[in-house]
Amino acid sequence: MKPTLKQIAEMAGVSVPTVSMAIHGKGRLTPETRQKILDCAIEIGYPIHLRRKQVERTAQAATVAILQNIDPEWAFIWVFIRPIVQEIELAMRNAGYTVVIIPITNYMSDDVILQKINESGAVGVFAIHLGDAPLFTIIEKGNTPVVLVMNNDLQDRFHSICSDDFQGAYEGTRHLIELGHKRFAYLDTERPNLPRLLHDRHFGFRKALAEYDISFSRQLNVRYHSHDEERLLHDLKEILSSDDPPTALFCLDDELAAHAIVQLGKLGKKIPQDISVMAPGDVLDYEVPYNPQITTMRINTTQMGRAAASMMLGRLTDTDSEVMVVKVRQQMVDRGSCIPFPGSLEVL
Numbered sequence: 072m073k074p075t076l077k078q079i080a081e082m083a084g085v086s087v088p089t090v091s092m093a094i095h096g097k098g099r100l101t102p103e104t105r106q107k108i109l110d111c112a113i114e115i116g117y118p119i120h121l122r123r124k125q126v127e128r129t130a131q132a133a134t135v136a137i138l139q140n141i142d143p144e145w146a147f148i149w150v151f152i153r154p155i156v157q158e159i160e161l162a163m164r165n166a167g168y169t170v171v172i173i174p175i176t177n178y179m180s181d182d183v184i185l186q187k188i189n190e191s192g193a194v195g196v197f198a199i200h201l202g203d204a205p206l207f208t209i210i211e212k213g214n215t216p217v218v219l220v221m222n223n224d225l226q227d228r229f230h231s232i233c234s235d236d237f238q239g240a241y242e243g244t245r246h247l248i249e250l251g252h253k254r255f256a257y258l259d260t261e262r263p264n265l266p267r268l269l270h271d272r273h274f275g276f277r278k279a280l281a282e283y284d285i286s287f288s289r290q291l292n293v294r295y296h297s298h299d300e301e302r303l304l305h306d307l308k309e310i311l312s313s314d315d316p317p318t319a320l321f322c323l324d325d326e327l328a329a330h331a332i333v334q335l336g337k338l339g340k341k342i343p344q345d346i347s348v349m350a351p352g353d354v355l356d357y358e359v360p361y362n363p364q365i366t367t368m369r370i371n372t373t374q375m376g377r378a379a380a381s382m383m384l385g386r387l388t389d390t391d392s393e394v395m396v397v398k399v400r401q402q403m404v405d406r407g408s409c410i411p412f413p414g415s416l417e418v419l
Contacts, residue, residue, distance in 0.1 A: 074117040082111040092214070101388060103167065105133065134169045135159075135383065136193035138184070138201055141174040144263075145200070147326050151354035151372060152199055155220060158376025159197060159383075166384055168195075177263060181206045188215075195383050202264035204228065216386035220379045221370075224267040226396045230386060232379045236268050239351040239368035239401030240275030240321070246366075246403060247319045247349055248283050251412035255280065255287060256310050256317035260295040260327050269323065272351060276321055291317055295327055304334040311338060317346065318412050324352035325365045332363045347409040351401060364406035375399050 079090045085108065093108035094117070137156060160170040173187045184206060188196060196210055199220045207217045207229050219231040226233060247255070257276060262268055280287050290313075293306045310317060320335075322328035328350040332342055342348050342363070353369035355362045378397050386392055 074112075074115040076117075078115055079108060079111045079117060082115070083108045101133070101167065133167070133194045134171055134192045135163055135195040135197065136188055136191050137170065137172045137197045137199065138175050138188075139172050139199055140176065140201065142176050142178075148200070148354060150356040151352070151370075152221070154372040155199060155376035155379065158373055159380045162377060162380030163383070175201070181209065185209060195387055197379060197383065198222070200264060216383065218379050218383045218386065220375060222265060223271065224265065226394075228394065230382055230392075230394055231396045232375050232382065233396060233398045234370045234375070235398045235400050236271035236351065237275040237278075239370070240272040241279045242275075242401070243349045243351060243368045243403065244276045244279035244321055245282075247321065247347060247409060248279060248285065250319075250347070250409060252319040252347060253285055253412070254315060254317045254319070255285070256291040256293060256320045257287070257322075258293045258295060258320060258327060258331055259323040261297070262323070272323055295330060300330070300334065303330060304337060307331065307334050308338055311340065311346075319347040319349065319409070322348065322350040324354055325350040325367050326352070326354050328365050329355060329363055332365070343408050343410040347412075349409050353404060357406070364408060366406050366408045367404050368401040369404045370401055371399055 076087045076090045076094075079094075080087045083090065083104075085104065089104070090108050090112075093105045094112055137159065139152075139156075156172070163170050171191050171193070173184070173191060175184055175187075181203065184203075188210065194215060196215060196217045197220060198207065198217060200222055201219070202222050202224045204225055207219070207225070210217050211229075217229055219225060219229050221234060222231065223233045223236065225231065244255075255276075257273065259269055259273065277287065291310055293303070293310065295303050320328075320331060322331060328348050332348060335342065335346065340346055349366050349368075351368040351370070353367040355365070357364065378399070382395060382397065
């Protein structure tokens with residue numbers, strides 16, 4: 072009599088659907104469970120229809136993939152996300168998984184990305200900063216869990232590890248206000264796939280101003296366009312030459328703040344003597360001497376990596392888990408780019 076899936080299930084102590092997923096190389100199974108099922112199938116002579124490479128890969132360790140954007144505009148971010156990747160790799164490896172990084176670009180079609188994921192044999196996918204809802208939906212419909220990292224835009228639909236951008240901007244702005252600043256400029260830029268980051272940080276900034284009844288002029292909201300340094304220089308010069316110039320500049324992130332500091336230097340402005348600068352993120356490598364020392368609201372990427380790995384391990388064993396979101400609080404790191412407003416006698 073031909074061996075059946077039911078017999079394998081009874082031998083392995085699992086359900087028949089679990090057996091089916093294991094022998095076809097699908098599903099969210101731990102390497103140990105998958106290997107146990109395959110061993111039982113081989114023992115009773117069940118014909119395994121996996122390709123040879125799939126069988127070899129399954130016998131060694133299941134793979135999880137990290138989707139990472141390699142477009143030039145995202146080159147600066149590697150120092151920032153390195154701890155995320157490091158912690159994911161460490162935790163997943165300790166659990167018996169192999170971690171691979173799949174390079175992608177903004178111009179790559181979903182079909183190409185899906186092909187890369189399928190070729191990797193990944194049983195789970197991490198996406199850092201990426202906000203491609205149709206792609207994630209297709210992946211999850213294929214019974215492969217997705218965990219988003221550093222993207223708040225899809226937290227209502229997919230498991231996500233986020234930074235609390237509203238809180239970071241709010242507390243950073245309050246710090247400046249408590250130093251006596253009342254005249255602010257705000258500098259932002261385009262961040263593809265991350266519209267909520269722009270909104271949350273701006274709203275956090277405005278919330279702090281509103282609590283202290285500090286007005287904000289739209290003319291002091293500057294946007295940095297497509298690495299146009301000349302335009303940034305022009306816009307900063309314009310706001311600083313007004314009758315009532317800002318004494319503090321709040322930037323979307325510290326990578327953007329570094330650009331602003333270069334242009335402010337061309338205008339003869341010193342940081343923080345002439346203008347204080349604050350930014351969330353902590354994305355720069357402050358160990359190197361050529362980066363300006365900027366007071367930031369740090370995002371703990373080590374903690375985010377650990378949380379992402381824990382969430383993925385939970386999803387690989389619990390296929391029916393509801394959407395879960397973890398938000399990591401930002402903490403201020405004072406590097407001296409913010410000082411009390413000249414003439415302020417006391418903290419508000």
